[in-house]
Amino acid sequence: MASIDITDVRKAYGSTKILHGVDLTIKDGEFVVLVGPSGCGKSTLLRMIAGLEDISSGEIRIGGRIVNDLDPKDRDIAMVFQSYALYPHMTVADNMSYSLRLRKTAKEKIASAISGAAAKLSLTPLMERRPKALSGGQRQRVAMGRAIVRSPKAFLFDEPLSNLDARLREHMRGEIKKLHQDLGATSIYVTHDQIEAMTLADRIVAMNAGLVQQVGSPLDLYDRPANLFVAGFMGSPAMNMFEGTYRAANGGTVELAQGVVVPLAGPAPTADGTKLTLGIRPEHVLVGKTGLEGIQALIDLVEPTGFGTILHASAFGADVKAFSLERGVAVRGDTVSVSFPVERIHLFDTATGSRIG
Amino acid sequence: MTEAVSAQYGRDRRPFLRRLAIASEPYLYSAPALILIVTVMLVPLAIGISYAFRDMTLLDPFSGGFIGLDHFRAIAKDKTFWLALKNTVYWTGYSVALQFAFGLILALLLDKPFYGRGLAQALCFLPWAVPSFLSGLNWAWMFNPVVGPIPHWLYGIGLMSAPDNILSDPDLAMWGPIIANVWWGIPFFAITLLAALQSIPRDLYEAAAIDGATPFQRFRSITLPFLAPTIAITVMLRTIWIANFADLIVVMTNGGPADKTQIVASYIFTQAFRRLDFGYASAIAMVLLLLLMVYSLLIVFLRQTLLKER
Ligand SMILES: Nc1ncnc2c1ncn2[C@@H]1O[C@H](COP(=O)(O)OP(=O)(O)OP(=O)(O)O)[C@@H](O)[C@H]1O
Ligand SMILES: [Mg+2]
Numbered sequence: 269m270a271s272i273d274i275t276d277v278r279k280a281y282g283s284t285k286i287l288h289g290v291d292l293t294i295k296d297g298e299f300v301v302l303v304g305p306s307g308c309g310k311s312t313l314l315r316m317i318a319g320l321e322d323i324s325s326g327e328i329r330i331g332g333r334i335v336n337d338l339d340p341k342d343r344d345i346a347m348v349f350q351s352y353a354l355y356p357h358m359t360v361a362d363n364m365s366y367s368l369r370l371r372k373t374a375k376e377k378i379a380s381a382i383s384g385a386a387a388k389l390s391l392t393p394l395m396e397r398r399p400k401a402l403s404g405g406q407r408q409r410v411a412m413g414r415a416i417v418r419s420p421k422a423f424l425f426d427e428p429l430s431n432l433d434a435r436l437r438e439h440m441r442g443e444i445k446k447l448h449q450d451l452g453a454t455s456i457y458v459t460h461d462q463i464e465a466m467t468l469a470d471r472i473v474a475m476n477a478g479l480v481q482q483v484g485s486p487l488d489l490y491d492r493p494a495n496l497f498v499a500g501f502m503g504s505p506a507m508n509m510f511e512g513t514y515r516a517a518n519g520g521t522v523e524l525a526q527g528v529v530v531p532l533a534g535p536a537p538t539a540d541g542t543k544l545t546l547g548i549r550p551e552h553v554l555v556g557k558t559g560l561e562g563i564q565a566l567i568d569l570v571e572p573t574g575f576g577t578i579l580h581a582s583a584f585g586a587d588v589k590a591f592s593l594e595r596g597v598a599v600r601g602d603t604v605s606v607s608f609p610v611e612r613i614h615l616f617d618t619a620t621g622s623r624i625g
Numbered sequence: 626m627t628e629a630v631s632a633q634y635g636r637d638r639r640p641f642l643r644r645l646a647i648a649s650e651p652y653l654y655s656a657p658a659l660i661l662i663v664t665v666m667l668v669p670l671a672i673g674i675s676y677a678f679r680d681m682t683l684l685d686p687f688s689g690g691f692i693g694l695d696h697f698r699a700i701a702k703d704k705t706f707w708l709a710l711k712n713t714v715y716w717t718g719y720s721v722a723l724q725f726a727f728g729l730i731l732a733l734l735l736d737k738p739f740y741g742r743g744l745a746q747a748l749c750f751l752p753w754a755v756p757s758f759l760s761g762l763n764w765a766w767m768f769n770p771v772v773g774p775i776p777h778w779l780y781g782i783g784l785m786s787a788p789d790n791i792l793s794d795p796d797l798a799m800w801g802p803i804i805a806n807v808w809w810g811i812p813f814f815a816i817t818l819l820a821a822l823q824s825i826p827r828d829l830y831e832a833a834a835i836d837g838a839t840p841f842q843r844f845r846s847i848t849l850p851f852l853a854p855t856i857a858i859t860v861m862l863r864t865i866w867i868a869n870f871a872d873l874i875v876v877m878t879n880g881g882p883a884d885k886t887q888i889v890a891s892y893i894f895t896q897a898f899r900r901l902d903f904g905y906a907s908a909i910a911m912v913l914l915l916l917l918m919v920y921s922l923l924i925v926f927l928r929q930t931l932l933k934e935r
Contacts, residue, residue, distance in 0.1 A: 341836070357850040
């Protein structure tokens, strides 16, 4: 068990800069999830922590010790790969015991370690098989088993579930969470599935284009996104964003296109006339019969998800998405009124993208 | 196809000719390929083999008669043949072992990225493109103290007491063609092993590095098991190939001095094209064929048992 400190870490391949200075502190036993769009540098950061990739500049400490120049094997971390990277010519038992055998661990110790891990991951009946003869989910569990047998200082996961089908992914998500609660090991988990991020993380690190955008608890990121990127990235269906202008008069309003004015809870800490972006999550948009207070909108698409209904409406020249748990709120072609509850509105400075208030 | 299947049920009431047509359908489809294979491959083989049992001397117009196993009896007593067989084992063993060892080293070096790797790869594969006769001549000259540098180098570093031609030294002559063969054949192993190396998923090495394996342990527990099937098949192919490969020997030493570099393949060549005794040459070729077949069966059998153990 150990903390991991990342200080101003940068990465460049030749002249292409991939990471532009990442600062992050992961507490002992914490489960941190890195999320971000494809190509933003999540794997690169993880691989630098593992020692598979050189650190161009900056410092990484594991348990207080600088590991910049340490070989992967001396960092005492375990990694679960997206492809699982199981040794194909070794049995499950051999795959799991490989690291212990290399460390010349006593035979009895190895046996008890792998049988313990196998029991935890319900792999016991599969121990003599080769990876080829396993299903995707079983392989995934072997990869997990290989990581946990030697109780490393930290676990690194690079999209470990992305090769599984949705149902299995959900199941394994639960298993990983349970495992973490059992072992309490420091873990860094890379994913671009935000449900995984939300459910697993103690803290989420949202990254984009080689920069950390926001670090915080899952609900923090969801409820108070620090900027437009995080606001748009977290949540599905994605947050509605409308560009407008701030008007300080009347206790603070936002003027959207076509003269639509949305009242705010109170004056926003910004100057009158600032260009800003109003964000509201679809599940917070209220849809009602016309005539009620609100903005006139025409429903042009209804997507039932079973769990609820996603409504797409056009109003003031924009597409407004609303999510409702009720069914049959509206059908295509209906005219409805939509309104944005003041306490649910997020405001972002359009120019800088950062949150206002 | 459906008719063929339905024909299996119950008593068939269709006319005989129709049934015959259906039954022979698959054979008719494969007939063109079979006929081609038989005429192109089997007929010449059969004719060649038949020579082994006939008295076939090119310059004797009365030859061609059937003589049974006479040639084989002669082979059993032929000292040169036995010497050639022994030489073949040395020649093949050393050539394959050295080609493989250097080929593997080269492949491992070329597998790592470095500046100018593309060019290095192209250059390393160049010997393969040199015609074998040309490389034989080339090496023969290099070993020749009058025009070549190698004897002087060997003398210079003290490996030889005088700058002599090793090709005329009965004890060393075999090393001349072997060295030429190694130089010429390294690319074959390098290419095939490099291809196999590059098909090994990189993340296995990364996983092993994290698991704590040193480079050598990674080589042993990942590279070798992945290469094993390729190694088995290339070594087998190459062994048969080299055992049959007389070009370099014929060009460089022509079997001499005193048959010290005569291998079975070059002996066949000598018998056929210098003594013009095609029958005897054919008989020797058949013995070589049998030996190589036994060898390949052995390898295939070994491979099967190894694979089963997995
Ligand atoms: N060896 C390399 N040379 C040059 N650029 C590279 C190299 N490896 C990765 N990159 C670049 O670095 C960037 C970050 O890659 P990385 O694999 O970290 O992305 P990621 O966030 O993990 O994406 P994904 O979610 O698709 O896995 C990408 O733009 C990629 O093209
Ligand atoms: Mg990645």
